Amino acid sequence: MSVKNWVTGFARIGEQRELKKVLEKYWKGETSFDEVIEVSDMLKSRHWNYQKVAGIEAIGINDFSLYDQTLDMIEMLGLTPDRFKDIGDKTARYFAMARGDKEHTAMEMTKWFNTNYHYIVPELRSGMDYSIDISKIISEFQAAKVEGFTPKINIIGPLTFLGNAKRVDSNDLDAIGLYNEILPAYTALFEELAKLDDHMRIQIDEPILVTDKATELLLLVKDAYIKLANAADNLELYVVTYFDHAKEAVAQLLQTPIKGIGLDFVHGTDNFEVLDQIAESGKRLIAGVVDGRNIWISDIEKKVAFLNEIAQTVSKERIVVSTSCSLLHVPYTLKYEEKLDAQIKSWLAYGVEKLDELHLITKLFFEGAEALNSDEALKFAQNREANASRKSSSMIHDEAVQSRMKPIDELKKQRVAYEERIKVQHETFNYPPLATTTIGSFPQTPEVRSVRRDFKNSAIDEATYVEKMKGFIKECVEFQESIGLDILVHGEFERNDMVEYFGEQLKGVAFSQNGWVQSYGSRCVKPPIIYGDVSRPEPITVFWSTFAQSLTDRPMKGMLTGPVTILNWSFVRDDQPRAETCYQIALAIRDEVDDLQKAGIKMIQVDEAAFKEGYPLRHINRPAYEKFALESFWISTNVAEIDTQIHTHMCYSDFNDIIDTIEAMDADVISIETARSGNILLKVFKEHGYKKEVGPGVYDIHSPRVPSVEEIEKQIHSLLEVLPARQLWINPDCGLKTRRWEEVKPSLQNMVTATRNVRTSI
Numbered sequence: 213m214s215v216k217n218w219v220t221g222f223a224r225i226g227e228q229r230e231l232k233k234v235l236e237k238y239w240k241g242e243t244s245f246d247e248v249i250e251v252s253d254m255l256k257s258r259h260w261n262y263q264k265v266a267g268i269e270a271i272g273i274n275d276f277s278l279y280d281q282t283l284d285m286i287e288m289l290g291l292t293p294d295r296f297k298d299i300g301d302k303t304a305r306y307f308a309m310a311r312g313d314k315e316h317t318a319m320e321m322t323k324w325f326n327t328n329y330h331y332i333v334p335e336l337r338s339g340m341d342y343s344i345d346i347s348k349i350i351s352e353f354q355a356a357k358v359e360g361f362t363p364k365i366n367i368i369g370p371l372t373f374l375g376n377a378k379r380v381d382s383n384d385l386d387a388i389g390l391y392n393e394i395l396p397a398y399t400a401l402f403e404e405l406a407k408l409d410d411h412m413r414i415q416i417d418e419p420i421l422v423t424d425k426a427t428e429l430l431l432l433v434k435d436a437y438i439k440l441a442n443a444a445d446n447l448e449l450y451v452v453t454y455f456d457h458a459k460e461a462v463a464q465l466l467q468t469p470i471k472g473i474g475l476d477f478v479h480g481t482d483n484f485e486v487l488d489q490i491a492e493s494g495k496r497l498i499a500g501v502v503d504g505r506n507i508w509i510s511d512i513e514k515k516v517a518f519l520n521e522i523a524q525t526v527s528k529e530r531i532v533v534s535t536s537c538s539l540l541h542v543p544y545t546l547k548y549e550e551k552l553d554a555q556i557k558s559w560l561a562y563g564v565e566k567l568d569e570l571h572l573i574t575k576l577f578f579e580g581a582e583a584l585n586s587d588e589a590l591k592f593a594q595n596r597e598a599n600a601s602r603k604s605s606s607m608i609h610d611e612a613v614q615s616r617m618k619p620i621d622e623l624k625k626q627r628v629a630y631e632e633r634i635k636v637q638h639e640t641f642n643y644p645p646l647a648t649t650t651i652g653s654f655p656q657t658p659e660v661r662s663v664r665r666d667f668k669n670s671a672i673d674e675a676t677y678v679e680k681m682k683g684f685i686k687e688c689v690e691f692q693e694s695i696g697l698d699i700l701v702h703g704e705f706e707r708n709d710m711v712e713y714f715g716e717q718l719k720g721v722a723f724s725q726n727g728w729v730q731s732y733g734s735r736c737v738k739p740p741i742i743y744g745d746v747s748r749p750e751p752i753t754v755f756w757s758t759f760a761q762s763l764t765d766r767p768m769k770g771m772l773t774g775p776v777t778i779l780n781w782s783f784v785r786d787d788q789p790r791a792e793t794c795y796q797i798a799l800a801i802r803d804e805v806d807d808l809q810k811a812g813i814k815m816i817q818v819d820e821a822a823f824k825e826g827y828p829l830r831h832i833n834r835p836a837y838e839k840f841a842l843e844s845f846w847i848s849t850n851v852a853e854i855d856t857q858i859h860t861h862m863c864y865s866d867f868n869d870i871i872d873t874i875e876a877m878d879a880d881v882i883s884i885e886t887a888r889s890g891n892i893l894l895k896v897f898k899e900h901g902y903k904k905e906v907g908p909g910v911y912d913i914h915s916p917r918v919p920s921v922e923e924i925e926k927q928i929h930s931l932l933e934v935l936p937a938r939q940l941w942i943n944p945d946c947g948l949k950t951r952r953w954e955e956v957k958p959s960l961q962n963m964v965t966a967t968r969n970v971r972t973s974i
């Protein structure tokens with residue numbers, strides 16, 4: 213049976229975040245697991261129906277998960293780590309692996325390729341037994357049959373599973389070395405799946421094949437897919453890749469008995485180069501043309517033209533029209549967006565709207581415009597109109613921003629030499645070696661949140677809001693003074709989120725009401741929508757920072773989110789290069805830096821928490837990213853005078869391959885997350901000859917534990933083994949907003965005491 217279109221995967225958290233809500237209720241013990249199952253079944257059925265109604269022919273199952281699909285694979289293959297085997301109850305064990313419980317620490321979580329979705333990292337060792345349990349798939353398969361359709365089954369492929377896993381029996385070997393042990397588990401799984409029906413169509417996700425690892429996996433690609441395709445003779449396997457091109461792997465895949473290959477033509481235009489090979493092989497091409505990573509409407513006419521271009525090489529009947537990747541990475545539906553400007557809304561397509569686009573593109577491509585019914589013809593016309601308005605709208609194109617962008621090249625440079633700057637800064641601020649500070653935020657108590665909420669809902673007026681916020685700031689500043697921190701912060705009480713807060717005050721950026729995207733487990737984020745030229749109509753933080761400074765003689769550190777982080781945590785317009793958008797944001801942040809220094813705030817932290825995660829999947833694309841990311845940081849910060857000290861903060865520890873870039877950012881001080889890795893990371897900084905000041909977090913804020921004075925002292929001593937005191941700052945490893953005051957107060961007090969003890973001993 214052949215199909216014309218295909219959806220790689222659908223989101224699962226629910227358009228009203230139903231799954232999140234019921235899971236959190238269940239975790240708190242407020243409802244039974246039966247209700248979780250009930251909500252899940254309802255969601256699956258609803259999502260299948262959306263696809264059916266839109267005329268999607270290949271609808272997947274097993275894209276649903278109670279927590280994470282990789283975790284589901286671990287369970288399905290029976291590769292549960294030994295440390296959880298004492299938990300007899302299947303459900304309890306599943307959630308213990310995901311979130312930990314009293315006796316078990318959770319499994320590690322990390323980003324799914326270059327997305328903001330986090331998967332559970334499989335823990336593998338040599339000699340593990342597998343055992344296949346496809347009960348989850350059986351029940352979904354049967355439910356789909358009851359709903360009247362035969363689904364494809366989504367499975368994470370063995371190479372991606374292994375490539376994303378870690379070995380617990382060796383620190384040095386990567387899990388790919390276990391290929392020969394894990395493949396039999398996969399073969400056994402496919403044998404089981406084959407029993408479900410006469411023909412079993414399986415989509416195997418192998419995004420690992422779009423990364424640089426593809427080259428080293430080439431031999432395995434062929435071996436794996438010959439074996440899996442031969443596991444039973446009623447299997448129809450489709451290997452699907454996304455997020456970039458999969459050129460290297462395609463040639464290998466074509467030498468196996470799989471039925472077709474999925475390629476991403478939105479983010480992997482190089483895939484065009486392998487069309488000849490695919491055509492020759494006679495296999496089907498699942499052509500990902502509707503963007504599964506962004507929320508802009510497709511230009512339907514262009515997509516159809518693009519497919520026709522593909523059809524010059526690969527014959528039309530072998531093409532399947534598809535999304536570029538799973539729709540997991542976009543919000544559900546525009547239906548609940550009541551406050552978005554109508555024009556902006558007309559430029560957007562969330563998951564459900566993308567299904568309609570897919571249908572329309574399919575029909576136009578295979579049958580032509582004459583075949584459209586009146587409703588479809590109307591939608592096609594609307595799409596044309598919306599694309600035209602997006603090209604010319606004055607909401608998008610802002611002349612003032614454009615003219616500021618013209619001489620932008622002149623701003624792409626570092627400040628005066630660091631050696632000169634730091635001398636002046638030491639004289640200006642006169643802070644001691646091992647200066648103590650924090651990363652910015654202080655506890656977001658229920659009281660803080662409710663004041664913000666009341667103001668947003670107009671339950672209190674602006675004057676009351678400002679008074680209350682000032683109260684929080686005052687309390688926070690007094691506390692910091694009382695324990696003797698050297699450099700203070702205002703506490704970020706006015707911010708819901710470090711990106712959203714800035715986004716809300718920038719022109720060219722819109723906010724959805726319901727644009728939730730799953731980040732991990734039950735957690736969702738609502739990324740800002742950068743739709744037009746970005747500028748900053750008014751100062752954003754100056755009021756709060758100067759108020760905080762007025763309360764103390766110690767330096768008050770201004771607190772901004774950097775341009776690269778704002779870019780990487782937003783849905784970004786696709787009608788101009790990302791670099792352009794980033795430079796525009798950089799100009800807005802530059803204005804804020806300048807206004808802060810003019811207002812007397814001379815230490816300014818520009819957070820770049822998401823600098824690393826924007827790195828492209830392929831090395832070859834890295835220099836271009838690094839160039840614009842660095843330049844954007846410079847544009848934001850090189851307006852600082854010689855005696856204005858620029859700080860930055862990055863909260864992760866996989867810096868090893870980007871230290872030179874970090875150095876080139878040219879911040880005077882960087883605070884980083886190292887608390888959990890001792891002084892190892894700092895050694896890497898030293899090996900690279902890092903010259904500037906560094907604040908390696910001395911305790912882990914992710915845990916409610918209060919670190920003791922002795923423990924912090926020890927940590928500081930181990931830092932001093934690597935770098936001199938004059939180059940070191942002492943701070944926690946990230947913001948304190950998720951902690952409670954009961955933990956923050958003694959922790960920071962101990963940090964200051966420990967620092968004083970160390971200072972007198974050196």
Ligand code: GLN
Binds near residue numbers: 652947
């Ligand atoms: N200044 C921010 C805070 O303290 C930084 C958070 C982050 O980098 N994630 O919350």
Ligand code: ZN
Binds near residue numbers: 651821861945946
């Ligand atoms: Zn951080």
